[in-house]
Amino acid sequence: MTQSTDAENKLREFVKFSATVTGFSEFDLWGTGQAEAYYETAVNQEGQEAIEKAMASDPSAVPADPVVGSIVKLWYVGVWYGPELAGRMDVAAWTAPGRSGAKPAVPDDSRPEGSRPWLAASGRHQAGEERAHGGDGREPLFVVSPDAYTEGLLWRAIGAHPSGAKAPGYGSWVNPPVFED
Amino acid sequence: MSVPEAEPAPDPKIKTIEELYDYLYKGLQLEHATLPPYLTALYSLHPGKNSDARHVIRVVAVEEMLHLTLVANVLNAVGGKPDLTKPGFVPNYPTRLPCGPDYFDVHLRPFSREALDTFLKIEKPPEAATEADRFVPVDWTALGLTSDGAPPPPAKLAELEESGTIFGLVPGDPAMRFSSIGEFYEEIIRGINHLEDQARQAGTTIFTGDPARQVTPEYYYSGGGDVIEVTGRDTAVAALTLVAEQGEGLHGGIFDSQDELAHYYRFQQLEKGRYYQKGDEPDCPSGPELNVDWGAVYPVKPDIKLADLAADPEILAAAKEFNQFYATFLTSVNLAYNGRPDLLLKAVWEMFRMRDSMNRLIRNPLTGHSGANAGPTFEL
Numbered sequence: 001m002t003q004s005t006d007a008e009n010k011l012r013e014f015v016k017f018s019a020t021v022t023g024f025s026e027f028d029l030w031g032t033g034q035a036e037a038y039y040e041t042a043v044n045q046e047g048q049e050a051i052e053k054a055m056a057s058d059p060s061a062v063p064a065d066p067v068v069g070s071i072v073k074l075w076y077v078g079v080w081y082g083p084e085l086a087g088r089m090d091v092a093a094w095t096a097p098g099r100s101g102a103k104p105a106v107p108d109d110s111r112p113e114g115s116r117p118w119l120a121a122s123g124r125h126q127a128g129e130e131r132a133h134g135g136d137g138r139e140p141l142f143v144v145s146p147d148a149y150t151e152g153l154l155w156r157a158i159g160a161h162p163s164g165a166k167a168p169g170y171g172s173w174v175n176p177p178v179f180e181d
Numbered sequence: 182m183s184v185p186e187a188e189p190a191p192d193p194k195i196k197t198i199e200e201l202y203d204y205l206y207k208g209l210q211l212e213h214a215t216l217p218p219y220l221t222a223l224y225s226l227h228p229g230k231n232s233d234a235r236h237v238i239r240v241v242a243v244e245e246m247l248h249l250t251l252v253a254n255v256l257n258a259v260g261g262k263p264d265l266t267k268p269g270f271v272p273n274y275p276t277r278l279p280c281g282p283d284y285f286d287v288h289l290r291p292f293s294r295e296a297l298d299t300f301l302k303i304e305k306p307p308e309a310a311t312e313a314d315r316f317v318p319v320d321w322t323a324l325g326l327t328s329d330g331a332p333p334p335p336a337k338l339a340e341l342e343e344s345g346t347i348f349g350l351v352p353g354d355p356a357m358r359f360s361s362i363g364e365f366y367e368e369i370i371r372g373i374n375h376l377e378d379q380a381r382q383a384g385t386t387i388f389t390g391d392p393a394r395q396v397t398p399e400y401y402y403s404g405g406g407d408v409i410e411v412t413g414r415d416t417a418v419a420a421l422t423l424v425a426e427q428g429e430g431l432h433g434g435i436f437d438s439q440d441e442l443a444h445y446y447r448f449q450q451l452e453k454g455r456y457y458q459k460g461d462e463p464d465c466p467s468g469p470e471l472n473v474d475w476g477a478v479y480p481v482k483p484d485i486k487l488a489d490l491a492a493d494p495e496i497l498a499a500a501k502e503f504n505q506f507y508a509t510f511l512t513s514v515n516l517a518y519n520g521r522p523d524l525l526l527k528a529v530w531e532m533f534r535m536r537d538s539m540n541r542l543i544r545n546p547l548t549g550h551s552g553a554n555a556g557p558t559f560e561l
Contacts (some may be wrong), residue, residue: 012546027495031541033228147228166537169530170402178534 014039017055021068022075024153029075032151034144041144042071073075076157078148082140194351195372198387200261203352204369209263210345211362212249212424213305214304216242217398217559218287221481224539225291225556234292234451241300241444244427247406250396250525251420257394258411259373259387263518266512269461271561272345274484277324277458279349279358281307282317284324290483291543293475297451304428306361306446315364316357319350332356366425368420377414388413393520395489398524406439434531435463455469479543492548496555496560499545503538508561510535 015035018024029035042051046067054067066083073081081088143149150165159177161168209364219242223370226234226235266268275286280302289301290296309315324347332338332355338424343349349359359365374389401408406427409420423438430436430443435457437443442457449464450456456468482489489505490497510531517524538557545555 008546027499027545028541030545033540033544081502089546093197145229167533169533171526172533175530 011035011039012050013055014042017059017069018075020072021059021064021072022153024075024156028153028156032075032153034075034078034148034151037144037148040076041074042067043137045082046070057164074144076152076154078145078150078152079143080139080141082138085140191371193371193375194353194368195375198376200352201259201369201372201376201387202256202261204365204372205252205259205261206264206267207348207352208252208366208369208424209249209256210264210270210272211348211365212245212252213265213270214276214287214345214348215245217271217274217289217557218245218299219245220539221289221543221556222292222296222300223534224543225479225481227281227474227477227479228540231292231474233471234473237447237451238292238300241304243408243449244441244444247401247408248424248427249514250401250408250518251411251424254395254411255369255373255417255420257518258390258413258417260389263515265515265518266508267343269340269344270511271507271559274559276345277347278303279306279317279361281309281360284347284349287467288483289485289559291478291481291483291554291556293478294452297448299451300448304443304448305430306363309360309364314362315367316351317360318356319358327400363425363429366421370421373414373417373421388417391520394518394522396517396522396525400517400525406437406441430463433463435461479554480552481543482550482553485556486558487560489547489550490555493545493555496542496545496547497543499538500555500558503535503542503557504560506531506535506538507557507559511561 015026015029018038020028022029046054050067054065054071057065057068059068066086070081070083073079073086087155150162152162155166157163159179195204219238223235223238223242256263275288277284278287285299285302287299288296318334320330321332322330326337326341326347327333333341338355342352344349349362349365351357351359359368373387380387388411392410395410396408396413397410398408406423409416409423411417411420426437426443427439427441429445430446435443435446446457446463446466450466450471451473453466455466455470457466458468461467487497487500490500510528511538513528513531514522517528542555542557547553547555
């Protein structure tokens with residue numbers, strides 16, 4: 001009982017912190033239905049200690065704790081970018097590998113020579129599969145789940161919907177995007 | 182619906198066109214009343230899980246919207262005016278539906294075995310065996326509404342009838358109710374026949390409504406069942422019969438007259454863990470297996486009210502906003518039913534936005550109600 005309450009509190013703290021750094025309300029973050037999956041992802045990838053350190057850091061600090069960048073990006077696009085990749089802007093780099101499938105459309109120079117993270121993220125993994133922290137289990141780049149993509153905050157931020165999901169109704173495209181407060 | 186033909190034609194309860202309007206308004210209120218419970222259960226399913234349950238509930242909910250439209254078409258055809266914006270049109274849940282000798286409570290609650298059991302009861306109440314069984318005395322004490330079994334005083338009774346707290350009462354007779362919703366629609370069909378016979382003898386008709394007020398198929402797309410344009414007695418009876426049989430199936434079979442699996446059997450698939458296929462007998466689905474993950478559900482607080490949200494200002498604000506949006510949505514649908522059928526297409530867009538708002542509410546854990554989540558309250 002105490003244990004589950006403790007887990008619940010940790011999750012609530014994570015959402016609270018995420019609201020501060022994403023600019024969305026706690027209500028909106030819970031509303032994605034991804035809170036548990038994201039917290040689990042962050043902890044599995046970076047470890048409890050690193051997450052707690054990030055959550056204790058000054059959210060307005062420049063540069064922010066690198067893990068904070070990963071958490072913000074996670075909420076916006078539903079993709080885990082390890083801290084070493086969180087600054088990258090080229091989402092297409094790994095979603096659209098070159099025709100051969102062997103290298104990304106955009107050269108990845110953020111990684112040390114010889115390291116090819118896009119191979120690790122090429123869809124071998126199924127949603128829900130655990131990605132353990134530490135050792136070889138760590139992955140710098142992957143989509144958390146099929147729903148994570150549709151629940152990305154970016155869609156609401158730009159008043160759009162994820163293509164191929166959450167359809168807003170036939171013909172609704174005659175309307176301008178609906179921006180929320 | 183099951184009355185043997187040998188019995189003499191009974192005296193219809195509906196004797197005036199105004200009484201017919203009242204019954205049809207009640208029909209609109211009733212069809213709508215199933216939607217908040219179905220939608221709450223539907224959106225309580227965890228994203229990415231329970232695709233079978235999601236599909237089944239969704240199809241039924243969409244067809245309930247068809248029923249609402251069909252009843253509106255009948256009301257328009259006989260010169261009435263649908264009004265989905267009347268105070269009390271949306272029930273204060275739980276509401277009560279008649280189920281043979283008993284009433285049962287219909288709650289707003291998450292998908293569960295109990296919720297599924299309620300859905301099965303909604304769609305297929307026991308049938309009346311005889312003409313006399315079509316009506317049952319109202320047990321006001323069992324309903325908790327009076328202590329001595331007598332009907333409530335007229336003002337209170339009027340309020341109850343208006344508010345959708347309890348369905349199936351016989352208008353004008355507070356001591357009696359219909360044994361089931363099917364019998365309620367049967368009475369409407371008898372009333373239409375009676376009034377139309379009278380009108381024809383006088384060289385007129387009760388179908389005096391403006392045909393432009395009908396919602397016709399070009400304004401209605403659903404994937405389950407076609408909207409029927411009501412222009413006279415035959416189409417009115419066809420529309421109301423479809424409403425009744427789409428729930429429970431036709432002539433004891435599992436399909437309705439449009440070859441759609443009846444709602445009762447759709448829900449039963451979730452109970453039995455197997456799909457029906459063509460040729461199956463009732464209660465014995467032989468199609469592919471399906472899986473229900475009863476645990477992959479957000480624990481929406483049953484019959485949640487705004488008053489439960491005092492400790493969660495963000496959720497409270499979103500729940501109020503949802504209720505306002507829902508009221509606006511009903512206003513749009515009402516305009517569509519009052520001469521602007523083209524607006525129904527735009528109302529579909531609002532439905533998608535409502536879906537997203539409901540999802541957000543349902544995924545939010547409440548403060549101070551351990552293990553319970555928020556949800557839409559439907560308090561308008």
